[in-house]
Amino acid sequence: MRDDASAAGAVKAGGRGDTPAAGAVGAGPVTRQLRKTGLPAVEDLAQVMPPEEVRRRGPVAVFECFERIPCDPCCWSCQRGAVKPFGDINDLPEVDWERCNGCGLCVAACPGLAIFVVHEAYTDTTSLIKLPYEFLPLPEVGQLVGALDREGTRVGEARVVRVHKQREKMGTPVVWIEVERDLAHVVRNVTVAGGEQGE
Amino acid sequence: MLNPQVMVVGAGPAGMSAALAAADCGVKVLLVDFFSEPGGQLVKQTHKFFGSRGEHAGVRGIEIARLLGEKVRTHLGVELLLDTQVLGYYPDGVLTMERTVDGESEYLKARPRRLVVCAGASEKPLAFPGNDLPGVYGAGAVQTLMNVHGVMPGRRAVMVGAGNIGLIISYQLRQARVEVAAVVEAAPVIGGYAVHASKIRRLGVPILTSHSVKEAHGERELEGVTVWRVDERWQGIPGSERHFEADVLCLAVGLSPLAELLWQAGCRMAYVPELGGHVPWHDEHQQTSVPGIFVAGDAAGVEEASSAMVTGRMAGLAAAASLGSCPHYRELAGEARAQLEALRAGPPGEKIRKGLARLEEVARRAG
Numbered sequence: 001m002r003d004d005a006s007a008a009g010a011v012k013a014g015g016r017g018d019t020p021a022a023g024a025v026g027a028g029p030v031t032r033q034l035r036k037t038g039l040p041a042v043e044d045l046a047q048v049m050p051p052e053e054v055r056r057r058g059p060v061a062v063f064e065c066f067e068r069i070p071c072d073p074c075c076w077s078c079q080r081g082a083v084k085p086f087g088d089i090n091d092l093p094e095v096d097w098e099r100c101n102g103c104g105l106c107v108a109a110c111p112g113l114a115i116f117v118v119h120e121a122y123t124d125t126t127s128l129i130k131l132p133y134e135f136l137p138l139p140e141v142g143q144l145v146g147a148l149d150r151e152g153t154r155v156g157e158a159r160v161v162r163v164h165k166q167r168e169k170m171g172t173p174v175v176w177i178e179v180e181r182d183l184a185h186v187v188r189n190v191t192v193a194g195g196e197q198g199e
Numbered sequence: 200m201l202n203p204q205v206m207v208v209g210a211g212p213a214g215m216s217a218a219l220a221a222a223d224c225g226v227k228v229l230l231v232d233f234f235s236e237p238g239g240q241l242v243k244q245t246h247k248f249f250g251s252r253g254e255h256a257g258v259r260g261i262e263i264a265r266l267l268g269e270k271v272r273t274h275l276g277v278e279l280l281l282d283t284q285v286l287g288y289y290p291d292g293v294l295t296m297e298r299t300v301d302g303e304s305e306y307l308k309a310r311p312r313r314l315v316v317c318a319g320a321s322e323k324p325l326a327f328p329g330n331d332l333p334g335v336y337g338a339g340a341v342q343t344l345m346n347v348h349g350v351m352p353g354r355r356a357v358m359v360g361a362g363n364i365g366l367i368i369s370y371q372l373r374q375a376r377v378e379v380a381a382v383v384e385a386a387p388v389i390g391g392y393a394v395h396a397s398k399i400r401r402l403g404v405p406i407l408t409s410h411s412v413k414e415a416h417g418e419r420e421l422e423g424v425t426v427w428r429v430d431e432r433w434q435g436i437p438g439s440e441r442h443f444e445a446d447v448l449c450l451a452v453g454l455s456p457l458a459e460l461l462w463q464a465g466c467r468m469a470y471v472p473e474l475g476g477h478v479p480w481h482d483e484h485q486q487t488s489v490p491g492i493f494v495a496g497d498a499a500g501v502e503e504a505s506s507a508m509v510t511g512r513m514a515g516l517a518a519a520a521s522l523g524s525c526p527h528y529r530e531l532a533g534e535a536r537a538q539l540e541a542l543r544a545g546p547p548g549e550k551i552r553k554g555l556a557r558l559e560e561v562a563r564r565a566g
Binding site: 030032034035036037038039040064065066067068069070071072073076077088089090109110111112113114134135136148149150151152153170172188189 | 246247248249250251252256257258259261262373374387388389392393394395396397398399400401402403404406408505541542543544545546547548
């Protein structure tokens with residue numbers, strides 16, 4: 001978990017020479033850890049982390065998309081052109097941070113369920129995360145749910161801020177949750193009482 | 200005797216695309232499937248598809264089955280024959296079929312001018328003590344139980360295979376509230392897409408690479424599974440055993456093309472492990488070594504549904520063109536070719552590219 005937090009710093013320090021306006025998400029090769037375990041390593045996450053000033057400013061999409069596969073719905077789901085057009089369908093998404101307003105349309109569209117929106121400074125002490133959720137029952141607004149990390153381990157509690165069901169009946173619902181600030185880049189799933197997931 | 204211009208065997212993503220492409224050229228198509236509705240494997244695929252927009256990327260498989268199914272049902276050029284099993288291909292170009300309606304079966308024959316085989320693939324088995332216990336399933340069966348019939352296959356599962364099928368079905372098991380104790384993979388790395396692996400990790404499901412099943416236990420049905428680590432030669436390492444209680448053991452260890460009809464038709468076959476086993480040689484128009492017989496989808500080499508739709512379209516267009524009914528063939532086939540190349544261009548396409556190259560090589564050596 002600390003690894004994830006420091007991954008955010010690694011972008012700032014290491015940098016890829018990109019301006020904060022645009023970053024090629026996941027430009028490097030996939031780590032052995034990700035290949036072996038399905039868990040992104042610090043290096044994988046560092047590649048996709050939006051620059052710190054972008055994250056401070058407001059909600060922004062975090063594309064946990066590290067591997068070249070033939071897939072591009074994130075690109076055409078974005079109404080603001082924040083995901084640059086793909087030359088090759090296997091390209092990794094390249095985000096124009098200036099255009100991304102964290103709306104979450106891409107979160108609902110991604111077939112890999114690999115996109116999250118993070119608003120680090122939602123309040124003085126909490127962050128907002130929008131995450132894809134394809135389980136029943138869906139949580140309800142105001143409900144307290146278990147907050148899970150990338151391994152499905154419960155790391156705290158989250159308050160459900162909004163549940164966005166998609167217009168097409170088979171779209172992926174997007175659940176908005178509020179978590180403690182230091183969990184902004186740790187929590188990536190929730191567990192809802194009455195469901196059996198994760199507990 | 201039925202005498203369609205084009206007969207397509209199998210109404211999955213490849214077969215439906217082939218039938219629609221040929222029928223759009225004005226050709227009369229007979230589309231045959233043994234199941235009671237069109238869709239093939241799509242009818243149980245509740246996850247969203249990758250690939251490009253042309254192949255319904257971002258749309259769930261079940262929705263694609265509905266969309267294409269509606270098109271083949273309503274297209275005036277397509278006659279859809281369901282509940283019909285194709286039995287054999289004879290040297291005079293006749294195909295025999297058994298059609299079952301209300302428990303009564305009838306025997307049918309067809310001599311099509313062109314044949315497109317889109318029969319799909321079957322699951323590979325895995326040998327270990329106890330693999331005959333009730334509760335040991337192929338992944339496809341588990342998916343059929345859950346997503347077609349709405350039946351929970353059990354309470355706690357062990358999945359064998361971390362390819363896309365094993366990962367996706369593990370996710371679907373969790374959606375059906377079945378616990379997944381572990382995903383076991385003999386290879387040292389996960390074969391499926393990392394996003395699918397990450398998705399099930401977030402649900403708390405562990406993935407054990409370099410692990411395989413040692414044995415399945417149970418008196419009358421599956422009660423538990425022993426897995427162990429395997430070395431680089433895929434031999435089990437004594438002392439590394441781990442036991443999981445489970446009433447479902449789900450095998451997702453690969454697919455083999457269903458190519459019996461093509462064997463019978465005398466098509467040149469080649470053994471290409473990258474494509475799933477014995478596959479028919481075919482050219483870039485999906486035509487086999489027997490003129491007038493085309494192949495698409497997994498029957499041509501195990502790949503995935505997006506490319507199945509494109510190879511199907513290519514085969515349908517080529518079959519129509521060979522009947523003189525596709526005036527814009529060059530252009531349309533060129534588009535399909537470009538789409539296929541794009542789908543196969545990335546790292547996951549490497550296996551397919553290798554397999555296709557090897558298929559060419561085998562054919563060249565055979566002369």
